[in-house]
Amino acid sequence: MRLAFMIVAVLWSLFYCAVMSEVSAKQKMSFRIVNGTEATIVSYPYVVSIQRWTPRVKQHICGGTLISESWILTAAHCADKISPTTVMVRVNSSFFNRGGKLHRVEKVIKHERFSYATGDYDFGLLKLKQRYRRGTFVKLPERRRRFPPAERCTAMGWGETLGRESREQLRQVVMPIVSQAVCRKAYEGTDEITARMLCAGYPEGMRDACDGDSGGPLICRGIQAGVISWAIGCAQPNKYGVYSSIAEGREWIRNHTGV
Secondary structure, eight states: OHHHHHHHTTTTSTTHHHHHHHSTTSOOBOOOOBSOEEOOTTTOTTEEEEEEEOSSOEEEEEEEEEOSSSEEEEOHHHHTTOOTTSEEEEESOSBTTSSSEEEEEEEEEEOTTOOTTTOOSOOEEEEESSOOTTOOOOBOOOTTOOOOTTOEEEEEESOOOSSSOOSSBOEEEEEEEEOHHHHHHHTTTTOOOOTTEEEEOOTTOOOBOOTTTTTOEEEETTEEEEEEEEOSBSSOTTOOEEEEEHHHHHHHHHHHHOO
């Protein structure tokens, strides 16, 4: 089921029709900031907009975070449908469509064990063509760092909203971490919650991250705990948002970036 959501994250890609033919029997899954509030780049200076740029399309597709002068952390399903020739990264702006600075990308990497079928190992990296020397970088957790249930964390991005709110400005939503046991129970019979996954949200739903937010961060006490990855539906009761656990992907990130 998570397969279709990840494809929605790159809905505007030229590969859309081909991908959809592979997942026509799958349930649609999406991510958008639901019942969140406006945020500014001053509060989250490390958040970036990853955009697909072609002669016909200039479209925000995913979020990401600056982890160094040269590297952006995002989701593998975001990295999967772009290449250095079809992607731009907007940094230092509260708006995905203006302000800040646009950066070209030299290299796109997705985790070699990532699979649409499972959603596991949903980690991606973009290497900027030119270093962003004035950037503020997000703090990443070490391998053993754990985020306890009920800890309040913030997800953010430029994804679609359910209401009339503009998606042009960065938005944020606060949610508690959910235990692995509770999350596994919620997805029992449909999807597997692995050790590389972290869940957050409310049992009643109502608040979540969604379409276009993929690849963006889940921030807990100033540390990026997760990468927005997948969910069933959007802010649905008892269907928590699922994030790639950075603590579990820390070694892979360090091996590729030195960060």
